[in-house]
Amino acid sequence: MSILIDQNxxxxxxxxxxxxxSFHARQMVADGTRVVAGVTPGKGGQKLDEIPVYNSVxxxxxxxRVDATVIFVPPKFASAAIREAxxxxxxxxxxxxxxxxxxxxVENYRYVKERGLRLIGPxxxxxxxxxxxxxxxxxxxxxxxxxxxxxxxxxxxxxxVVYNLxxxxxxxxxxxxxxxxPIIGTTFTDLLELFEADAGTAGVVLIGEIGxxxxxxxxxxxxxxxxxxxxxxxxxxxxxxxxxxxxAGAIISGGKGTPQAKVEAFRNAGVAVADKPDEIPGxxxxxxxx
Amino acid sequence: MNIHEYQGKEIFKEYGIPVNDQAIVTTPxxxxxxxxxxxxxxxxxxxxxxxxxxxxGGVKIAKTxxxxxxxxxxxxxxxxxxxxxxxxxxxxxxxxxxxxxVSITVNRNDNNLLLMMSRAGxxxxxxxxxNRPEEIIRFPIHPxxxxxxxxxxxxxxxxxxxxxxxSQAKDAVHRLYRIFMEKDCSLVEINxxxxxxxxxxxxxxxxxxxDDNAVFKHPEVEALRNPEELSAxxxxxxxxxLSFVSMDGTIGCxxxxxxxxxxxxxxxxxxxxxxxxxxxxxxSSNPAKVxxxxxxxxxxxxxxxxxxxxxxxxxxxDDIANGILEALAQIDLKLPMVIRLIGTNDDEGRRIxxxxxxxxxxxxxxxxxxVVAAAGGVKA
Numbered sequence: 001m002s003i004l005i006d007q008n009x010x011x012x013x014x015x016x017x018x019x020x021x022s023f024h025a026r027q028m029v030a031d032g033t034r035v036v037a038g039v040t041p042g043k044g045g046q047k048l049d050e051i052p053v054y055n056s057v058x059x060x061x062x063x064x065r066v067d068a069t070v071i072f073v074p075p076k077f078a079s080a081a082i083r084e085a086x087x088x089x090x091x092x093x094x095x096x097x098x099x100x101x102x103x104x105x106v107e108n109y110r111y112v113k114e115r116g117l118r119l120i121g122p123x124x125x126x127x128x129x130x131x132x133x134x135x136x137x138x139x140x141x142x143x144x145x146x147x148x149x150x151x152x153x154x155x156x157x158x159x160x161v162v163y164n165l166x167x168x169x170x171x172x173x174x175x176x177x178x179x180x181x182p183i184i185g186t187t188f189t190d191l192l193e194l195f196e197a198d199a200g201t202a203g204v205v206l207i208g209e210i211g212x213x214x215x216x217x218x219x220x221x222x223x224x225x226x227x228x229x230x231x232x233x234x235x236x237x238x239x240x241x242x243x244x245x246x247x248a249g250a251i252i253s254g255g256k257g258t259p260q261a262k263v264e265a266f267r268n269a270g271v272a273v274a275d276k277p278d279e280i281p282g283x284x285x286x287x288x289x290x
Numbered sequence: 291m292n293i294h295e296y297q298g299k300e301i302f303k304e305y306g307i308p309v310n311d312q313a314i315v316t317t318p319x320x321x322x323x324x325x326x327x328x329x330x331x332x333x334x335x336x337x338x339x340x341x342x343x344x345x346x347g348g349v350k351i352a353k354t355x356x357x358x359x360x361x362x363x364x365x366x367x368x369x370x371x372x373x374x375x376x377x378x379x380x381x382x383x384x385x386x387x388x389x390x391x392v393s394i395t396v397n398r399n400d401n402n403l404l405l406m407m408s409r410a411g412x413x414x415x416x417x418x419x420x421n422r423p424e425e426i427i428r429f430p431i432h433p434x435x436x437x438x439x440x441x442x443x444x445x446x447x448x449x450x451x452x453x454x455x456x457s458q459a460k461d462a463v464h465r466l467y468r469i470f471m472e473k474d475c476s477l478v479e480i481n482x483x484x485x486x487x488x489x490x491x492x493x494x495x496x497x498x499x500x501d502d503n504a505v506f507k508h509p510e511v512e513a514l515r516n517p518e519e520l521s522a523x524x525x526x527x528x529x530x531x532l533s534f535v536s537m538d539g540t541i542g543c544x545x546x547x548x549x550x551x552x553x554x555x556x557x558x559x560x561x562x563x564x565x566x567x568x569x570x571x572x573x574s575s576n577p578a579k580v581x582x583x584x585x586x587x588x589x590x591x592x593x594x595x596x597x598x599x600x601x602x603x604x605x606x607x608d609d610i611a612n613g614i615l616e617a618l619a620q621i622d623l624k625l626p627m628v629i630r631l632i633g634t635n636d637d638e639g640r641r642i643x644x645x646x647x648x649x650x651x652x653x654x655x656x657x658x659x660x661v662v663a664a665a666g667g668v669k670a
Contacts, residue, residue, distance in 0.1 A: 020604075075503065101504035102396055103433060103474055109401045110434055125603070139603045139634050154549020156601040159633060160654065163601075180548060182398040182476075209549055212398045235553040238537075238565060242340075246533040246548025246570040248503060249398070255416035276557055278655055 001200020002129030119185025146171015168281030180247025210236035229287035298496030321362030474504030539564025542587035580613030602633025
């Protein structure tokens with residue numbers, strides 16, 4: 001089992017004829033994802049390999065059942081792309097785009113939520129249920145089917161952790177990058193709830209970083225609502241305050257978002273916190289009692 | 291992006307939020323002239339892009355033009371948190387009867403904006419939030435709804451004692467909100483928002499931060515950028531499309547991805563080393579970026595060893611390997627360099643490096659151990 005996506009998920013790609021969009025659309029097809037259509041305004045009627053291209057999400061949705069869309073358009077146009085998908089009622093909207101204005105995201109968040117839909121990202125690698133479906137940009141081959149859920153604010157650091165899990169024989173049910181921006185569509189807590197309810201997930205690895213209070217909120221949820229074991233890792237323990245560490249959301253400011261507070265919140269919630277990514281599999285095995 | 295107090299006050303003035311007159315000077319003589327022209331007791335304030343300047347001696351009262359000269363001389367000689375003071379503000383001193391706090395910021399927990407107000411202004415708001423959180427009135431604003439007027443009036447009445455003050459503060463909140471929305475801010479803050487003579491509220495300080503992702507929409511904001519906000523290396527790195535932050539250590543780092551770059555620094559520290567920088571080379575495989583990154587790292591005289599940590603996803607390890615070779619052809623590298631390559635096309639990448647006599651690791655732990663040893667081992 002998995003959360004959010006499986007082998008039956010029909011996916012469209014917004015920005016499918018662009019450099020990144022076309023590369024990853026092909027990659028997703030190669031990795032077994034059901035990519036049913038692509039969207040690029042003005043390019044309707046074309047094809048990318050076997051993928052039909054439409055002018056709008058609405059047109060694509062008229063011809064196909066669309067369960068999810070993945071957005072590869074530049075930041076200037078990404079808000080319009082999110083709203084177009086929301087207007088067409090696509091239940092799962094994944095925005096890979098990095099560099100979106102925060103105030104636009106405040107409004108986009110409300111727009112998607114009001115329509116009862118789910119947004120993941122922006123500024124994220126997407127999500128994967130190994131052996132079933134991959135919607136995003138992560139390298140497929142480091143993954144392995146299994147029972148560990150992975151949630152992360154980061155991209156390549158997630159690969160590092162997944163790689164360590166896979167090498168240690170711990171496969172994954174679903175891995176989700178929620179994005180490194182201050183305003184994101186889906187939080188740690190939202191996903192912990194889904195993993196808790198998923199029969200195919202035995203334990204969860206949470207990869208946090210400095211900035212904000214999302215990890216503290218996750219710790220509170222784990223403490224009060226979760227029965228499955230969680231292992232955490234926090235990056236940015238050596239980051240200086242007031243400096244944005246690459247991700248727009250990764251900044252210690254106003255005394256908030258310090259790594260110490262996050263580690264402490266997790267430890268108080270009974271969550272094992274790894275100092276290095278390669279400690280995670282061992283801590284997970286111990287937590288699972290296996 | 292952060293700007294100086296005086297730049298923030300210019301924006302306040304443009305939007306009709308009351309501020310005192312100000313003159314920005316760079317010499318003691320100009321400070322004296324400005325104080326003399328104002329004809330009253332003045333405050334001399336360091337203009338630096340870091341907090342805590344008051345505690346560092348960067349804010350002083352001067353009763354006469356001569357005193358302004360002397361105080362400006364002292365302050366212009368200061369270095370506050372590593373940043374030399376190059377400009378001071380001269381502004382008339384106010385008779386302060388009470389200090390309030392007002393700010394608007396992005397509330398990432400609730401995906402909206404947050405107006406915060408307090409009667410306990412003037413102090414560090416972070417201390418206040420920890421020690422006396424009940425003294426901060428929080429009022430959410432969603433851009434799609436605008437400000438709920440009756441709710442705002444009730445919130446104002448909890449902070450400001452009289453109808454006169456409430457109506458002035460209400461006006462200021464609306465103007466702050468306009469600044470926030472029209473210029474894509476991440477923070478606008480008045481602290482202290484001071485009650486001075488004649489029942490008037492004045493912004494005695496101004497903190498305005500902008501959303502880096504939205505500056506492209508606002509050329510007038512871009513024009514306020516202060517190059518001294520960044521180190522020379524950071525400026526060069528930004529121009530090359532790299533995300534870079536200077537640190538104090540001896541191990542230069544080049545990593546793909548911000549999260550992994552932070553974690554790499556943390557692990558170096560765990561193994562007893564000290565990172566010289568945060569550097570995210572980004573998701574592309576462009577060899578030119580690798581060349582720029584290595585040039586910036588090797589240009590730092592403190593660097594004693596270099597760690598390259600690449601987890602290939604979109605980034606292809608063979609492209610990175612070629613970039614490294616290209617960079618080595620351009621730079622006379624005398625420092626030890628440890629390379630960790632894994633992920634997309636890593637076998638090919640490793641072959642390319644081996645062909646040029648460069649060793650690489652698969653395990654991050656092993657690579658870090660080697661680079662810490664190469665940089666002179668564990669620091670006490």
